Amino acid sequence: MTRLIGIAALLGAIFASGAHAQNTTLDEIARYRAQLQDGNPAELWEARGEDLWKQKRGPKQVSLEQCDLGKGRGVVKGAYAELPRYFSDADKVMDLESRLLHCMVTLQGFSRADATKRVFGSGSSRSDYEALAAWITSESRGVVMKVSLNHQKMQEAYELGEKAFYFRGGPHDFSCATCHSEDNKRIRLQDLPNLTQKKGAQLGYTTWPAYRVSQGELRTFQWRINDCFRQQRFPDLVFGSELSIALTAFLAYNANGAAFNAPAIKR
Amino acid sequence: MKTAHWALPAVVIAGLVAAGCATAPREIQPVTANDLAIMKASFQEKGQAKLDRLDQDEAQKLCSHPPSVRIPAEVSARIEKNNMATIKYPADGKLMGDWKAGEVIAQRGVGKQFSDDPKTPSGGNCYACHQLSKNEISFGTIGPSLYNFGKLRGGPTPEMQRYAYGRIYNSQAFSACSNMPRFGHNDILTEQQIKDVTALLLDPNSPVNQ
Numbered sequence: 249m250t251r252l253i254g255i256a257a258l259l260g261a262i263f264a265s266g267a268h269a270q271n272t273t274l275d276e277i278a279r280y281r282a283q284l285q286d287g288n289p290a291e292l293w294e295a296r297g298e299d300l301w302k303q304k305r306g307p308k309q310v311s312l313e314q315c316d317l318g319k320g321r322g323v324v325k326g327a328y329a330e331l332p333r334y335f336s337d338a339d340k341v342m343d344l345e346s347r348l349l350h351c352m353v354t355l356q357g358f359s360r361a362d363a364t365k366r367v368f369g370s371g372s373s374r375s376d377y378e379a380l381a382a383w384i385t386s387e388s389r390g391v392v393m394k395v396s397l398n399h400q401k402m403q404e405a406y407e408l409g410e411k412a413f414y415f416r417g418g419p420h421d422f423s424c425a426t427c428h429s430e431d432n433k434r435i436r437l438q439d440l441p442n443l444t445q446k447k448g449a450q451l452g453y454t455t456w457p458a459y460r461v462s463q464g465e466l467r468t469f470q471w472r473i474n475d476c477f478r479q480q481r482f483p484d485l486v487f488g489s490e491l492s493i494a495l496t497a498f499l500a501y502n503a504n505g506a507a508f509n510a511p512a513i514k515r
Numbered sequence: 516m517k518t519a520h521w522a523l524p525a526v527v528i529a530g531l532v533a534a535g536c537a538t539a540p541r542e543i544q545p546v547t548a549n550d551l552a553i554m555k556a557s558f559q560e561k562g563q564a565k566l567d568r569l570d571q572d573e574a575q576k577l578c579s580h581p582p583s584v585r586i587p588a589e590v591s592a593r594i595e596k597n598n599m600a601t602i603k604y605p606a607d608g609k610l611m612g613d614w615k616a617g618e619v620i621a622q623r624g625v626g627k628q629f630s631d632d633p634k635t636p637s638g639g640n641c642y643a644c645h646q647l648s649k650n651e652i653s654f655g656t657i658g659p660s661l662y663n664f665g666k667l668r669g670g671p672t673p674e675m676q677r678y679a680y681g682r683i684y685n686s687q688a689f690s691a692c693s694n695m696p697r698f699g700h701n702d703i704l705t706e707q708q709i710k711d712v713t714a715l716l717l718d719p720n721s722p723v724n725q
Contacts, residue, residue, distance in 0.1 A: 273652060408550060412541045416575040418568040419627045419703055420696040421687075427657065429582055435655040436644045444581060460574075477558075481627045482568055484561035493687030 275505050276438060279429055281515070290382050290459040290511035297383030300376055308433025315351035317344070317384070326453040328388035328507050332497040334399035341405040343496045344384060345377050345470045346488035367487040371464075381468040388508045393454065395501045398401050402497060411497025412491055413443070418481035424478075424495075428452075441500060450506035453499050458512040465513060542584050545576065546653055548656045557677035564629035574598060578692035595689035601700045602684045610676040610713055617715030618659070620708050621647055627703060637703050639683075639712055644695075647715065648722035657694060667722040690693045 275412070301312045318328035332343040339352055352363040369375035397403045416423040427435060428443040444447035457468045473495055474485045485492050574594050577586065599645020604610070625631045625681050642651055644658040668675050682689055684699030698704040704712070714720050
């Protein structure tokens with residue numbers, strides 16, 4: 249916590265110094281980002297997630313160790329680097345979060361409504377998905393992204409995700425591409441990864457989930473794209489919806505070949 | 516087998532159609548009725564953001580492509596013509612408001628998000644994408660720098676006022692598929708707010724022109 253207060257103070261100092269030239273400011277922000285890497289509160293979510301994975305829970309009192317994330321029941325190591333993928337038992341393409349929802353309903357016996365009550369945490373109202381995703385993704389750290397489009401339904405998901413990426417709509421005419429299809433662009437001082445190029449897609453995708461310092465929460469990829477659509481002035485993207493999975497498939501496949509490197513920490 | 520298109524030369528020939536062949540740089544296929552049904556089922560209405568925000572108008576449909584795809588000239592011309600016809604200039608003929616109010620609008624990022632109160636006036640969020648005044652160093656680069664906009668264009672002549680007001684009202688009247696929101700056409704900013712931002716760009720006393 250002391251470290252976080254220190255970071256907040258540093259951040260305050262950066263933005264208070266309006267007289268600084270912009271390059272100095274950008275250097276300071278780079279330094280701030282480097283300092284953030286030293287100690288990531290995501291570890292707290294990871295520990296809770298591992299417990300949640302192993303606990304017998306739900307009406308059926310079963311642990312998620314019976315859940316198949318694609319590499320066999322209970323296999324967590326490296327699973328996230330191959331998601332989203334096609335699951336024959338559900339005859340659907342699923343990302344991590346929608347697969348967890350599926351397992352909570354089918355294995356643990358939760359109702360869908362109960363299992364989606366708190367998909368994103370806020371303070372003391374914590375999300376099981378954020379904890380589980382923190383732990384499961386940490387078990388893919390360093391693993392090379394290898395998402396496969398070999399199944400027809402993955403191919404279809406990729407293509408729908410690509411269309412959605414370029415789909416302009418809403419009162420502001422924004423699409424994902426408005427901000428994420430050119431190199432070296434910023435919103436205010438925030439650098440934007442070019443997700444249409446391999447390097448940018450790898451950098452963007454492999455650093456989620458992330459602990460957001462500004463929110464004090466660990467956020468998953470489902471949260472990331474939900475919040476992008478909010479800023480695009482679109483309606484509320486439904487957690488685990490077909491489009492959310494398709495867009496994730498598009499971005500995850502584009503990140504293939506890079507070592508997964510999350511949970512990360514971001515401003 | 517899908518080969519990612521970033522591996523290809525950046526030069527894109529307009530008119531190439533994907534048809535499942537990802538070895539050529541390409542336009543994105545239009546969303547089908549089925550795609551749109553999936554999209555609509557994947558969103559829920561929240562606050563002021565209703566599902567009709569996914570119903571694209573002509574420009575949104577024609578502009579849902581990577582920026583490297585060149586839109587054919589006749590299509591661009593049609594988009595610009597149709598958007599030009601939407602611009603409503605103020606009945607009182609006054610196009611310049613108060614640059615100080617314009618600066619506040621340029622700084623404000625809220626408006627039209629499902630998390631925003633629709634009763635609160637929207638901002639233009641100009642600094643998100645543009646440099647404007649020299650003293651605001653936190654500016655984005657998606658759009659060009661507008662520093663000294665008026666100074667470089669001979670000041671607030673009637674022609675420049677008409678251009679700046681129109682450009683804010685509906686950017687696609689001047690540049691088809693522009694990234695910039697159509698602030699007047701889509702009721703993001705009011706007539707008075709557009710006048711104020713026009714003043715921010717053109718008033719000789721505005722920090723933009725210092």
